[in-house]
Amino acid sequence: MSLKMSSQALTSGVQYIPISLEESISMKGCRHASHCLLYTSANSSRVVYGLIQLTDNGELGCPGGQVDVEDVTVDDIIDATNRELEEEINYHLNGVTREDWICSHREDNPPYIQHFFAKELTVDELTQLERTHMNAQHFPSESLGLFRVPIGGSDKKFMTNFLRQRFAGNARQQIIETIEKLSLVSPEDQVWMESIESTGDLLVDNSVVNSGIEVKALLRADLDVQYNDEEVDITYGLMAVTDDGLFDFIGTHYTESDDKNSMIETLITSLDKDLCADWLPIDCKS
Structure with a gap:
């Protein structure tokens, strides 16, 4: 069972239809945006950590933004992604490439295409970015900061509550598709993550009684x-x-x-x- 990468995703009443990167650039009259998940898996705990952004409207997502080019090409999308990473979170390391592409989705009203990439960092690179991202040009006008999120692991409560938070656009689906495509968790956990509803009651451990x-x-x-x-x-x-x-x-x-x-x-x-x-x-x- 897969995470339905070929199916249509419905988020906040908007239908996001999967589309290939090459097909997306052949569609005329569409606006484009691109975002990127920065993550690391090289650590002693063997847990994958990703950097999540708090946007200027209080939603969760990943750094990125508009592709301000007409008749967009794949190179334009990649260039825009790297520019936004630098402007929003002060990212100056190895840039995103075509090989880092994960998925693209289109919505029809109005015509809009969203692209998503994922870039693996070393532990030191991710830690350094946590320390320096507030020096970015567009902090805090577009980005209110980054925080580290563990992906997978034995405690499913974290990801259940995290995936039920409010995400910008289809960022939640993009993150889930990244987890599947890069096999960041086990196949069983992939199925479990897809089953989590985007809205629902947050899990609180009522068995823990704190006195005082x-x-x-x-x-x-x-x-x-x-x-x-x-x-x-x-x-x-x-x-x-x-x-x-x-x-x-x-x-x-x-x-x-x-x-x-x-x-x-x-x-x-x-x-x-x-x-x-x-x-x-x-x-x-x-």
């Missing part, structure tokens, strides 16, 4: 940034993707005491473990 007071923090900063050619002040907050595929505040922990100083001490200890970096101390006024 929940303590967490929103770490934020006011920054001057370039947004659509204007310098504006924006407040940014940090959130974490938990090991069960949900979004939460950093440093979430439980304490038995309702004393403010005790709660702050507990939170600081938790933040030290989560961030592994120097940051400003928290006081009661925060």
